[in-house]
Amino acid sequence: MPIREDVLVVGGGIAGTTAALAAAETGAEVRLLSHKKSTLRQASGLIDVLGAVGGDGPIADPFEAIERLPDDHPYRVVGAESIHDGLRFFDDVAGDVYAGGHTDRNALVLTHGGTIKPTARYPESVAPGLASAAADTLLVGFAGLTDFDAPVAADHLAATGVPFEIDGVTVRFPIEFRDDARTTRLAKALDADEDRVRKRLTDAIDAAETDLDYDRVGFPAMLGDDHAAAVRDELADRLGAAVFEIPTGPPSLLGLQLEELLFDALDDAGVRISAGNPAVGYEAADGRLESVTVDRRGQAVPYHAAEVVLATGGLVGKGIDSDRESVTEPIFDCHVPHPSDRYAWSEDDAFGDHAFARFGVVPDDDLRPTDDAAEPHFENLRAAGGVLGGADVAREKSAAGVSLATGAYAGRRAGEEAT
Amino acid sequence: MSDAESPATTEPTDPTREHETDFDPVSVFDGDETMDLRPGADNCYKCSVCDTACPVAEVDDDFPGPKFQGPEQWRLKRKDGGEIDDSIMSCSNCMRCDDACPSGVPLSQMHNTARGEYVDEQMDKLSREYVRNRILANYGTLARLGSKVPRLTNLVMGNSLVQKINEKVLGIPSERDFPAFASQTFREWWHERGGANVENEDKRIAYFHGCYSNYNTPEVAKALVRVFESFGYEVVVPRQRCSGTPMFANGMLDDAERAAGVNVGEFSDLLEAGYDVVASCTSCSMSLRQEYPELFELSGIEEVAANTYEALEYLRIHEDVRGALDDASVDDQALAYHAPCHARNQGLDRQAVELFRDLDGVLIEDVGDSCSGISGTYGWKEEKYETSMKIGEEMFEHMRDATGEVGMTECPTCSMQMEHGTGYDIKHPLQLLEEALC
Numbered sequence: 019m020p021i022r023e024d025v026l027v028v029g030g031g032i033a034g035t036t037a038a039l040a041a042a043e044t045g046a047e048v049r050l051l052s053h054k055k056s057t058l059r060q061a062s063g064l065i066d067v068l069g070a071v072g073g074d075g076p077i078a079d080p081f082e083a084i085e086r087l088p089d090d091h092p093y094r095v096v097g098a099e100s101i102h103d104g105l106r107f108f109d110d111v112a113g114d115v116y117a118g119g120h121t122d123r124n125a126l127v128l129t130h131g132g133t134i135k136p137t138a139r140y141p142e143s144v145a146p147g148l149a150s151a152a153a154d155t156l157l158v159g160f161a162g163l164t165d166f167d168a169p170v171a172a173d174h175l176a177a178t179g180v181p182f183e184i185d186g187v188t189v190r191f192p193i194e195f196r197d198d199a200r201t202t203r204l205a206k207a208l209d210a211d212e213d214r215v216r217k218r219l220t221d222a223i224d225a226a227e228t229d230l231d232y233d234r235v236g237f238p239a240m241l242g243d244d245h246a247a248a249v250r251d252e253l254a255d256r257l258g259a260a261v262f263e264i265p266t267g268p269p270s271l272l273g274l275q276l277e278e279l280l281f282d283a284l285d286d287a288g289v290r291i292s293a294g295n296p297a298v299g300y301e302a303a304d305g306r307l308e309s310v311t312v313d314r315r316g317q318a319v320p321y322h323a324a325e326v327v328l329a330t331g332g333l334v335g336k337g338i339d340s341d342r343e344s345v346t347e348p349i350f351d352c353h354v355p356h357p358s359d360r361y362a363w364s365e366d367d368a369f370g371d372h373a374f375a376r377f378g379v380v381p382d383d384d385l386r387p388t389d390d391a392a393e394p395h396f397e398n399l400r401a402a403g404g405v406l407g408g409a410d411v412a413r414e415k416s417a418a419g420v421s422l423a424t425g426a427y428a429g430r431r432a433g434e435e436a437t
Numbered sequence: 438m439s440d441a442e443s444p445a446t447t448e449p450t451d452p453t454r455e456h457e458t459d460f461d462p463v464s465v466f467d468g469d470e471t472m473d474l475r476p477g478a479d480n481c482y483k484c485s486v487c488d489t490a491c492p493v494a495e496v497d498d499d500f501p502g503p504k505f506q507g508p509e510q511w512r513l514k515r516k517d518g519g520e521i522d523d524s525i526m527s528c529s530n531c532m533r534c535d536d537a538c539p540s541g542v543p544l545s546q547m548h549n550t551a552r553g554e555y556v557d558e559q560m561d562k563l564s565r566e567y568v569r570n571r572i573l574a575n576y577g578t579l580a581r582l583g584s585k586v587p588r589l590t591n592l593v594m595g596n597s598l599v600q601k602i603n604e605k606v607l608g609i610p611s612e613r614d615f616p617a618f619a620s621q622t623f624r625e626w627w628h629e630r631g632g633a634n635v636e637n638e639d640k641r642i643a644y645f646h647g648c649y650s651n652y653n654t655p656e657v658a659k660a661l662v663r664v665f666e667s668f669g670y671e672v673v674v675p676r677q678r679c680s681g682t683p684m685f686a687n688g689m690l691d692d693a694e695r696a697a698g699v700n701v702g703e704f705s706d707l708l709e710a711g712y713d714v715v716a717s718c719t720s721c722s723m724s725l726r727q728e729y730p731e732l733f734e735l736s737g738i739e740e741v742a743a744n745t746y747e748a749l750e751y752l753r754i755h756e757d758v759r760g761a762l763d764d765a766s767v768d769d770q771a772l773a774y775h776a777p778c779h780a781r782n783q784g785l786d787r788q789a790v791e792l793f794r795d796l797d798g799v800l801i802e803d804v805g806d807s808c809s810g811i812s813g814t815y816g817w818k819e820e821k822y823e824t825s826m827k828i829g830e831e832m833f834e835h836m837r838d839a840t841g842e843v844g845m846t847e848c849p850t851c852s853m854q855m856e857h858g859t860g861y862d863i864k865h866p867l868q869l870l871e872e873a874l875c
């Protein structure tokens with residue numbers, strides 16, 4: 019049959035790309051299928067491994083905290099070794115672009131909304147801004163870019179008791195763009211130093227009102243694109259202070275950068291990629307998947323493979339579907355346990371312990387999704403990332419880490435079985 | 438709202454809070470009874486990811502971008518009535534925004550509909566812009582006339598005085614060379630050949646060649662015929678009109694619907710006789726499979742859409758092309774491949790490189806995921822020429838950096854732009870397949 023590989027990975031997020039790299043490392047022929055570009059363009063670009071357990075955080079050492087997680091948590095299924103494995107893939111892919119690999123412990127990163135977040139890997143441009151460094155900090159926001167309010171973020175951070183002085187100012191971006199100018203456009207202007215925008219920006223900051231004698235200055239993450247390091251260096255030079263970036267909401271340049279890193283790595287590893295169309299079904303015989311069916315604008319095209327990894331994400335990535343009555347996994351119709359009473363799905367408290375946040379497929383000890391009798395659905399189907407149940411990644415701050423660890427495990431096992 | 442930040446960020450949408458509102462369907466744009474894009478617009482959560490994917494917005498600061506053109510314009514319009522913003526004419530219809538939206542907002546459908554209304558109701562039908570756009574949109578008609586006397590037309594169109602007049606009178610940039618007409622069209626060749634060489638009841642395709650490979654690059658169309666016949670397919674070449682791509686892009690929806698009527702009529706008859714529809718141009722296949730059913734209601738349109746394929750895509754589904762190429766080889770050549778936006782939209786952007794990178798004799802490099810900037814007729818407009826070349830610059834640069842000095846792409850207008858920006862000859866993947874297999 020025509021389109022055929024050893025391993026087919028469905029999903030192009032962190033879990034899918036990691037699984038594809040891990041499978042390729044075993045020598046298997048691998049194809050990655052992804053519907054939409056990827057959710058990474060919305061993600062912050064931070065790699066969280068574990069920041070809190072049962073609502074208690076921040077956690078300093080994620081590896082030490084793993085045993086406090088419930089038994090059915092994906093980390094407990096694949097073990098600390100797989101987390102290290104996943105991070106190894108990540109560190110290879112990210113190279114110098116990311117920091118944090120020197121330690122198992124969490125770093126504390128300043129966020130956009132003025133909170134502090136424990137994370138395992140962070141872009142190198144974010145590194146000078148860690149909350150653990152006692153350096154007086156000025157946050158700079160741009161008028162019109164409403165989603166980062168520097169003075170408010172600074173107030174919040176001051177209130178959390180950070181070990182340094184902090185202030186925030188809002189300046190006008192030196193070049194007039196339309197009100198809804200895209201962050202990519204501002205980044206491009208800084209990249210090319212259009213109309214000496216770098217100098218004019220630092221002039222505006224010098225003129226802004228603050229009593230703080232700052233050691234470092236934080237900007238929303240849009241300081242350049244191809245020449246980002248040069249932009250930061252020049253700004254730092256002119257301001258006489260270190261310069262760092264604060265991860266932003268969508269569209270996120272740091273998320274975009276991460277997506278590029280991952281897809282370049284797939285290319286280098288010889289992984290074939292089919293993007294743009296969704297997987298919608300499968301063909302199986304004797305308890306094994308034979309092919310995954312892709313809907314190409316109306317046509318059903320079979321993609322054959324010996325082993326399949328399901329990495330379609332959770333409710334956000336559309337790997338798990340829900341309506342008023344039930345919660346399902348739409349491609350293979352894997353079993354997704356959930357209370358039949360839908361009022362038990364969530365708590366009144368928005369930040370509480372919601373059942374729905376842990377909805378997902380239930381893996382056996384080899385990450386194969388199981389049916390309601392705890393038997394694998396298919397011998398050759400494994401699952402990774404957000405589609406797995408048992409983790410509340412938002413509350414635990416473990417999203418990317420779960421995807422890396424389970425992606426590395428599922429991909430390696432699929433590759434081993436197929437070759 | 439930051440996503441970097443704790444709870445609200447990675448938190449999945451609460452499924453119990455979804456689908457709370459039931460809305461009555463309303464028409465999106467006035468005077469349009471068939472289309473309800475409203476649920477689509479309501480899906481937009483303003484993440485602006487579409488804006489970061491738009492090649493026009495990237496180089497043109499005055500272009501408000503897809504989020505505005507689509508969901509926001511629609512909301513405004515519903516609130517205050519009012520007119521379509523004229524910036525809709527700056528959208529090149531590359532459809533990249535469609536692909537980027539994580540929330541399934543039917544952006545290009547909104548743009549096409551808005552553009553249709555703008556042209557119908559707000560554009561002066563005697564204006565130079567309208568006349569020029571109408572001519573460009575109906576390239577097929579122009580080509581039919583021109584190719585009757587190809588040498589004369591080529592001579593006249595290549596004349597610099599005529600080019601100046603084109604620019605002054607019609608607004609067609611004099612920098613552009615009109616594509617040369619072939620001395621024999623594909624259809625003339627097909628008839629002279631006596632039609633198909635292979636008969637096969639089990640494997641048969643109806644070829645949608647479109648305008649360009651008929652009038653300008655019949656070698657691509659001939660390659661398709663020879664390659665499919667080498668795999669044992671019976672090929673028919675039914676009567677056909679332009680796929681409509683340039684008409685959508687110019688808001689000439691009536692012209693497009695007339696052409697679609699002919700095409701759907703001809704091809705749906707053949708579907709019943711067991712033929713699948715195969716196109717060699719990725720914009721043609723895009724148009725038949727996506728834009729037709731999105732924009733028109735014609736009998737048989739869904740079936741045609743569901744059975745249309747791009748040529749290489751079709752072969753890869755039904756034949757062991759990789760196996761066939763394993764034993765083949767071609768003369769040594771290095772190629773700089775560009776994936777057309779419309780190929781990207783159909784998920785076909787990687788197939789050429791994937792297939793040819795193991796072919797003996799071939800070095801093929803992908804020149805990256807930037808847009809060529811021509812987007813069909815877009816780059817043919819004086820006022821868009823500069824934007825078009827600015828968008829293309831990244832691709833030109835990557836082509837110059839690539840080892841090969843021959844370009845490769847599936848799209849005829851991308852190939853014009855590639856040639857215009859680099860001076861390279863451009864090949865279609867089917868031509869390389871022909872070299873390898875026939």
Ligand SMILES: Cc1cc2nc3c(=O)[nH]c(=O)nc-3n(C[C@H](O)[C@H](O)[C@H](O)COP(=O)(O)OP(=O)(O)OC[C@H]3O[C@@H](n4cnc5c(N)ncnc54)[C@H](O)[C@@H]3O)c2cc1C
Nearest residue numbers: 029030031032033053054061066297331335403404417418
């Ligand atoms: C707004 C936002 C902010 C985030 N911030 C952080 C953060 O600060 N720190 C952190 O660690 N993590 C963060 N994440 C989470 C992280 O980016 C990943 O979403 C998470 O790790 C889950 O990854 P995944 O690969 O399992 O799924 P996803 O990233 O959701 O990817 C799923 C993939 O599967 C594809 N897919 C889905 N259905 C189909 C189908 N039927 N056929 C083919 N393909 C399909 C999708 O197109 C997508 O490419 C954030 C996510 C979001 C959305």
Ligand code: SF4
Nearest residue numbers: 491528529531532534
């Ligand atoms: S179709 Fe292309 S040019 Fe038009 S808005 Fe979308 S991305 Fe921009």
Ligand code: SF4
Nearest residue numbers: 481482484485487538
């Ligand atoms: S990508 Fe989709 S959801 Fe996001 S702003 Fe554009 S249309 Fe809206």
